[in-house]
Amino acid sequence: MNTRLRAQIVKELLSFLRDPKSRMVLVGPPLVQLLVFSFAATLEVRNVDIAVLDQDAGRASHELLARIEAASFVRQLVPVHSTTGLADLLNRREVLVAVHVPADFSRNVAAGRPAVAQLLVDGRRANSGQIAAAYLGTIVAGLDGRLETAGTDASSAIAVRHWFNPNLVYQWFIVPGLAAILAMLAALLVTGLSIAREREMGTFDQLLVSPASPLEIVVGKIVPALVIGTVLALLMVAAGVFLFRVPFSGSLPLLLLSLVVFILSVVGVGLMVSSICRTQQQAILGVFAVGVPVILVSGFATPVENMPYALQLLAEANPLKHFLVIVQGTFLKALPPGEVFANLWPMAVIAAITLSSAVVIVQGRLQ
Amino acid sequence: MSVPAPATASAGHLRRLLALTRKEVLQIARDPSALLIAFVLPLVLLVLYANAVSLDAKEVRIGVVLESDGAAAHELAAAFAATRYFSVTPARDRREVVPSLLAGELRGFVVIPQDFARRLASPSGPLVQVVTDGSQPNTASFVAGYAQGVVSGWLAARGDTAPPVASFEPRYWFNPELESRRFLVPGAIAIIMAMIGTLLTALVVAREWERGTMEAIMSTPASALEILVAKLVPYFVLGLVATFVCALLSIAVFDVPLRGSWLALGTLSAAFLVPALGQGLLISAASRNQFVAAQLALLSGFLPAFLLSGALFEIDSMPAPIRAITLVVAARYFVASLQSVFLAGDVWSQFLPNMLAMLAIGLVFFALASLRTRKTLD
Numbered sequence: 001m002n003t004r005l006r007a008q009i010v011k012e013l014l015s016f017l018r019d020p021k022s023r024m025v026l027v028g029p030p031l032v033q034l035l036v037f038s039f040a041a042t043l044e045v046r047n048v049d050i051a052v053l054d055q056d057a058g059r060a061s062h063e064l065l066a067r068i069e070a071a072s073f074v075r076q077l078v079p080v081h082s083t084t085g086l087a088d089l090l091n092r093r094e095v096l097v098a099v100h101v102p103a104d105f106s107r108n109v110a111a112g113r114p115a116v117a118q119l120l121v122d123g124r125r126a127n128s129g130q131i132a133a134a135y136l137g138t139i140v141a142g143l144d145g146r147l148e149t150a151g152t153d154a155s156s157a158i159a160v161r162h163w164f165n166p167n168l169v170y171q172w173f174i175v176p177g178l179a180a181i182l183a184m185l186a187a188l189l190v191t192g193l194s195i196a197r198e199r200e201m202g203t204f205d206q207l208l209v210s211p212a213s214p215l216e217i218v219v220g221k222i223v224p225a226l227v228i229g230t231v232l233a234l235l236m237v238a239a240g241v242f243l244f245r246v247p248f249s250g251s252l253p254l255l256l257l258s259l260v261v262f263i264l265s266v267v268g269v270g271l272m273v274s275s276i277c278r279t280q281q282q283a284i285l286g287v288f289a290v291g292v293p294v295i296l297v298s299g300f301a302t303p304v305e306n307m308p309y310a311l312q313l314l315a316e317a318n319p320l321k322h323f324l325v326i327v328q329g330t331f332l333k334a335l336p337p338g339e340v341f342a343n344l345w346p347m348a349v350i351a352a353i354t355l356s357s358a359v360v361i362v363q364g365r366l367q
Numbered sequence: 368m369s370v371p372a373p374a375t376a377s378a379g380h381l382r383r384l385l386a387l388t389r390k391e392v393l394q395i396a397r398d399p400s401a402l403l404i405a406f407v408l409p410l411v412l413l414v415l416y417a418n419a420v421s422l423d424a425k426e427v428r429i430g431v432v433l434e435s436d437g438a439a440a441h442e443l444a445a446a447f448a449a450t451r452y453f454s455v456t457p458a459r460d461r462r463e464v465v466p467s468l469l470a471g472e473l474r475g476f477v478v479i480p481q482d483f484a485r486r487l488a489s490p491s492g493p494l495v496q497v498v499t500d501g502s503q504p505n506t507a508s509f510v511a512g513y514a515q516g517v518v519s520g521w522l523a524a525r526g527d528t529a530p531p532v533a534s535f536e537p538r539y540w541f542n543p544e545l546e547s548r549r550f551l552v553p554g555a556i557a558i559i560m561a562m563i564g565t566l567l568t569a570l571v572v573a574r575e576w577e578r579g580t581m582e583a584i585m586s587t588p589a590s591a592l593e594i595l596v597a598k599l600v601p602y603f604v605l606g607l608v609a610t611f612v613c614a615l616l617s618i619a620v621f622d623v624p625l626r627g628s629w630l631a632l633g634t635l636s637a638a639f640l641v642p643a644l645g646q647g648l649l650i651s652a653a654s655r656n657q658f659v660a661a662q663l664a665l666l667s668g669f670l671p672a673f674l675l676s677g678a679l680f681e682i683d684s685m686p687a688p689i690r691a692i693t694l695v696v697a698a699r700y701f702v703a704s705l706q707s708v709f710l711a712g713d714v715w716s717q718f719l720p721n722m723l724a725m726l727a728i729g730l731v732f733f734a735l736a737s738l739r740t741r742k743t744l745d
């Protein structure tokens with residue numbers, strides 16, 4: 001490596017690492033966020049408050065409410081004495097669901113006639129509401145005339161095994177993905193600012209009159225971002241393994257290779273944004289404008305297969321989508337090399353396109 | 368900073384305030400990036416939120432491994448193929464589907480075993496085996512739940528099990544169609560507002576510090592309060608305008624109802640902008656560097672609005688320490704109220720405590736920010 005290029009790279013790295021605050025925000029907050037968000041991001045349903053209007057107060061309704069109260073996803077039952085009370089609690093979001101047991105409920109159960117209780121669910125939280133309603137449905141189905149658990153044959157008719165994550169620990173899913181996202185955002189921001197800062201500060205002109213060639217300047221901007229993004233991602237992978245105890249079953253060298261290609265594809269996007277922007281503010285906002293849709297269409301928060309077909313096609317051009325498959329698979333599924341490469345080559349193509357367009361755009365700016 | 372006030376203090380204040388505000392407005396108008404964030408990004412985000420972020424799983428791809436050749440086994444396989452929740456790949460051997468499960472092409476498979484007919488005749492153990500891809504926990508529980516549903520439904524149709532006596536009749540208030548976009552779009556608005564309020568102000572003020580122009584303004588007769596108010600008013604207005612644009616789009620294009628009043632929507636948005644702007648101010652006062660400010664705004668503004676606000680993930684389901692953290696995330700109160708304004712109506716008994724909480728958080732941010740600013744000027 002020639003000295004000019006090396007000096008350029010060192011200078012770029014220093015511009016982020018010299019300032020203790022910059023150093024700190026590069027590493028500290030992402031790790032804290034990993035900790036906080038990996039616990040927060042759960043679609044499981046727990047600690048549910050349920051309003052109860054029991055107009056029956058018979059044997060079956062007592063049994064039903066006792067069983068609901070004992071269920072592990074329920075925090076507390078809130079008794080009310082009128083339908084307005086029920087509506088009020090639902091309106092104010094104090095409870096997720098409300099159970100209304102009619103006066104003839106116990107009589108019907110005892111007689112073996114269909115006994116229907118009303119379940120009012122807060123549609124503003126329809127997702128959790130549906131899951132809670134399904135849980136409650138199995139509880140009520142367990143009541144029969146003799147108040148013994150029936151219908152066991154239906155629930156034991158299938159034997160379920162969850163591969164790769166037998167207890168469906170949500171963190172095992174979220175931590176590898178979040179690590180990829182946080183590293184991506186850091187790499188995007190570092191490159192996004194690189195050229196824009198020089199232009200805002202007026203030092204870009206100095207670069208122009210320096211003997212460095214356009215390619216050298218671009219490489220000088222790419223390498224530091226690559227180093228920062230990769231090191232950050234590896235730190236978070238290590239946190240996933242040692243702190244969160246997520247099983248790591250795949251190949252570390254293959255993950256490292258994919259990580260480098262992934263960060264390169266992101267860096268190319270960051271450079272393009274940066275060379276278009278005149279100020280750091282524009283660059284940062286540009287990075288957000290790119291980063292947010294990339295996260296939303298990656299399959300991180302919601303699966304890609306739930307999206308409409310057009311967006312699924314778009315997701316193929318999203319490097320994060322491919323990298324999520326690799327990083328999640330490498331952690332949990334011992335992803336075979338063939339599958340890694342199947343997701344690696346689209347990222348390589350994206351990286352080649354974004355990097356070469358970045359070089360072209362920067363060259364245009366340099367002339 | 369306490370310059371002795373001249374006799375015509377109030378007129379001077381007003382003129383200075385107007386001049387400073389005008390400078391700020393010009394700065395926004397001259398730089399298209401702020402307008403991009405205020406108007407174009409909301410559009411993109413809303414489109415994506417309304418389409419990409421869907422929690423409504425449908426046609427999950429699973430394999431059905433038919434090891435038995437009996438008529439009953441074929442019937443059950445047909446029942447799996449018929450449901451709209453699954454898109455079925457048939458197979459004869461589980462080795463055919465395992466690679467697809469690894470690749471993520473299938474999210475699970477059902478094995479109808481060789482001795483299915485015998486198991487059906489004398490039910491002692493499970494009838495079929497269901498294997499899911501646990502690396503996607505949500506989809507995995509979906510597959511398990513609906514596989515259960517298909518099998519029990521099929522058994523009930525054969526008359527092998529009696530329907531349960533007691534049941535619930537579920538009714539979904541506010542959103543009977545169970546469309547996830549209806550409660551996700553308000554969450555998108557909160558994210559956009561957090562970006563405008565926190566990120567944009569953090570950047571703008573941090574730039575003044577970074578370039579040293581903050582000291583220049585501070586040395587003018589304008590008081591610190593005037594400077595800050597002048598800086599924040601344009602972004603407050605921009606944030607409110609962006610909310611209305613988002614709300615109009617949600618209603619007109621994305622078919623989200625507005626059952627509450629525009630007044631409530633505006634009041635809530637104004638209340639949320641207080642902590643959002645205060646947070647941006649605090650970040651910029653603490654960092655004085657655009658890169659650090661952006662990173663902090665991203666991590667303390669955008670990501671919490673996305674993940675800790677209850678817009679996507681239910682707060683009640685989070686562990687207690689995280690639930691405690693969400694208490695100081697202003698977006699949490701905003702999202703809950705917004706969902707009500709759009710889907711339920713004006714629930715002032717819910718809005719008022721939420722607005723109080725937002726204002727209280729905002730006051731703390733402003734107090735901290737002014738403390739931080741004053742200290743360094745001494």
